Amino acid sequence: MVKFYAGEKGEGKTKTLIELANKAIKECGGDVVYIDDDKRPMYELHHDIRFVEVNEFPLVNYRELIGFIYGIFSQNNDIKQVYIDGVFKLVKELGAEDLIKLISRFDAISENMGVDFVVAGNADPNELPKEIEKYIVK
Template identity: 35%
Template structure:
């Protein structure tokens, strides 16, 4: 399943991501991975989650992010949830990247049975209509 947490800067997206990730850690029988740009969530995310800094691995661009998430899923069959903070900063593009990114990660999510949550700094009106079904309510 793909979930998009959307909103402009300062709208509480990161706080919601922290809550969801920590909740997933409590409820998961597997591993929870949180990918972030820079190490700013170290003290907010449970130590039981795997916190990964995309900058440390040189992840830049849509294909690099998809490949990285795919690698995480392939390397560990126990991954149940993947959260990506600052998605558009990692891809380096604007909302035009959301549609192809969501399509690729939806396929990965279904084939590997992993929940993927992307934090997107944009309002619903800015997103393509094809991805609005994934927006968290």
């Protein structure tokens, strides 16, 4: 499963992701990873959630983010959910075509590995590519 939360800054996407992650760690039967570009959410997340601040690992394109996530998976086979907050800030070069490719890869990884992805980004949902429309949470 892949879900994409889109909206303008300040609409509560981070708060929603934190709530979902905190709920998931109690219910999903596996490990949860939360990826962000700053440390602020770390203090609101349940202590069992693996928090990763990406500023320590600059990501230029969506391929690097996929490789980064595979690296996390290689260290832990029990991951069931991955939360990625601020995807457009995490990946410096993420245009419409690359966003489609990224979400498609997440979908394939989810199907093959049984890992759910919940992604958020500052964007008008109506301006995102039609190809990812089915993943957008309204």
